[in-house]
Amino acid sequence: MSKMEPDVLDRCLLRIQSGQATLEECLIDNPEHAQELEALLRVAAVTRAQLTPAGPSPAFRINSPKRVMNLARARRKASVMAPRSRPKITRQPAFRLVGALVAVALLVGSVGVAYASADALPGDNLYGIKRGLERAALVVSLSAEGDAELWLEQADRRIAEVEELVRRGRGKDVGLALAGYENAVREGLEIASEQGVGLSDLGAALSKHEQTLIEVLEKAPEQAAPALSRALERSKSGREEIKQIRKEGQHPSDPTPGPQKKTPKPKKEATELPPGQQKIDEARERGLPAGQLKKTETAKSNGSD
Amino acid sequence: MSKVEIPSPSDAELIARAQSGDEEAFGDLYVRYLDPIYRYLRIKVDEAADAEDLCEAVFLRTFEALDRYQERGHPFSAYLYQVARSQLADFYRTHVVGVDLEQVPEPAAEDADPEATYAQHEQALDAVRSLGKLREDYQEVIRLRVVLELPTSTVALWMDRSPGAVRVLLHRALIELRKELDE
Numbered sequence: 001m002s003k004m005e006p007d008v009l010d011r012c013l014l015r016i017q018s019g020q021a022t023l024e025e026c027l028i029d030n031p032e033h034a035q036e037l038e039a040l041l042r043v044a045a046v047t048r049a050q051l052t053p054a055g056p057s058p059a060f061r062i063n064s065p066k067r068v069m070n071l072a073r074a075r076r077k078a079s080v081m082a083p084r085s086r087p088k089i090t091r092q093p094a095f096r097l098v099g100a101l102v103a104v105a106l107l108v109g110s111v112g113v114a115y116a117s118a119d120a121l122p123g124d125n126l127y128g129i130k131r132g133l134e135r136a137a138l139v140v141s142l143s144a145e146g147d148a149e150l151w152l153e154q155a156d157r158r159i160a161e162v163e164e165l166v167r168r169g170r171g172k173d174v175g176l177a178l179a180g181y182e183n184a185v186r187e188g189l190e191i192a193s194e195q196g197v198g199l200s201d202l203g204a205a206l207s208k209h210e211q212t213l214i215e216v217l218e219k220a221p222e223q224a225a226p227a228l229s230r231a232l233e234r235s236k237s238g239r240e241e242i243k244q245i246r247k248e249g250q251h252p253s254d255p256t257p258g259p260q261k262k263t264p265k266p267k268k269e270a271t272e273l274p275p276g277q278q279k280i281d282e283a284r285e286r287g288l289p290a291g292q293l294k295k296t297e298t299a300k301s302n303g304s305d
Numbered sequence: 306m307s308k309v310e311i312p313s314p315s316d317a318e319l320i321a322r323a324q325s326g327d328e329e330a331f332g333d334l335y336v337r338y339l340d341p342i343y344r345y346l347r348i349k350v351d352e353a354a355d356a357e358d359l360c361e362a363v364f365l366r367t368f369e370a371l372d373r374y375q376e377r378g379h380p381f382s383a384y385l386y387q388v389a390r391s392q393l394a395d396f397y398r399t400h401v402v403g404v405d406l407e408q409v410p411e412p413a414a415e416d417a418d419p420e421a422t423y424a425q426h427e428q429a430l431d432a433v434r435s436l437g438k439l440r441e442d443y444q445e446v447i448r449l450r451v452v453l454e455l456p457t458s459t460v461a462l463w464m465d466r467s468p469g470a471v472r473v474l475l476h477r478a479l480i481e482l483r484k485e486l487d488e
């Protein structure tokens with residue numbers, strides 16, 4: 001009797017697992033190895049039967065992704081907002097000078113890199129830095145208006161990137177820019193729908209994007225066409241959603257639609273935040289617990305009176 | 306059955322979207338791989354609650370590292386598997402190592418024959434004990450290929466071996482397991 005090849009066992013296991021054959025059928029198909037094959041397949045069957053774990057519960061299946069995403073968001077915010085304790089370092093005067101020069105050089109370098117990354121396109125080395133700076137801007141934004149403005153800027157920027165990529169014949173990199181575009185539109189619409197801000201600006205921008213995408217689609221290489229068409233659909237459906245939001249009159253405070261010049265809105269000042277939140281934010285910035293800030297403020301006002 | 310198949314949209318597409326800030330895309334990846342990752346963890350720990358905690362830690366860590374993720378020939382599921390193994394290593398450092406034999410679940414059919422139930426429980430204990438005596442890579446290939454029924458190609462990527470090497474490993478592992486069960 002010849003020695004059984006591992007392939008025979010694996011093939012039989014696959015057929016049994018996929019329901020294409022029973023153990024007995026596998027043995028009939030491989031009579032020369034029937035004895036060994038039967039022993040090993042039975043070991044596999046017993047092990048599987050005894051050790052196969054239950055899957056995740058339906059509640060875990062539904063709640064877990066949401067919970068993890070919320071946690072990730074909270075951790076991201078916390079890592080930006082948390083004050084960092086700095087170790088006290090004493091240095092000799094000469095080292096201080098060298099340290100200061102190095103710090104200046106790093107600062108100039110970082111600003112230079114950040115500046116250079118502004119023109120980066122998907123696929124470029126500095127593109128990750130560009131997107132990272134955009135994300136950082138969103139994290140430190142304090143108001144819904146600020147967020148809406150930033151998402152809109154991102155959508156504009158992604159469309160500009162798509163135009164440039166197609167102009168340079170880099171169709172393979174278009175998908176990443178368009179994925180970012182669709183995401184920015186979705187986020188912008190979510191804020192518009194929930195907070196009632198930025199509807200008009202977004203509507204006007206989507207019309208422009210739609211026009212640009214149609215023009216780009218005519219010139220784009222074939223590989224970029226599906227992603228471009230999908231982004232075009234997203235712009236159209238976005239405009240429909242805006243119409244629907246207006247029709248339902250969810251946010252009568254939003255200005256009526258019409259051609260408007262898009263002017264950057266200033267971020268809401270801290271004084272526009274709810275008083276409690278404003279104090280907590282101030283305390284965080286100064287590395288103080290909120291309770292301590294309250295005492296400090298009281299002392300200040302007493303002193304000034 | 307926990308099979309990792311090639312779905313649509315592809316992992317690469319969802320990852321690109323997630324990397325550009327689309328949380329929904331990461332949610333899709335989460336749903337896609339929740340089952341195999343959870344089941345893998347569940348085999349390795351005693352309590353379902355521990356498997357749930359570990360599973361969430363795996364996806365959270367993956368999400369936080371997503372900006373730096375590059376496929377480099379290894380699929381996303383293999384990356385998740387590596388993160389899962391790393392989380393398990395952390396878990397074992399702070400918990401009692403090994404499967405608690407008392408925790409092997411007893412079949413709980415209402416009208417079950419007590420004798421048959423006992424025999425089945427004993428078989429389960431035997432399987433756990435015997436598997437635990439094998440080399441780690443033998444245990445792993447049996448867990449992935451036999452218990453979780455993952456395709457050989459997926460097991461090969463997860464274990465960073467060729468499909469041929471996985472077939473040989475499985476063959477040897479089952480021969481050793483048979484010897485242990487017969488003792």
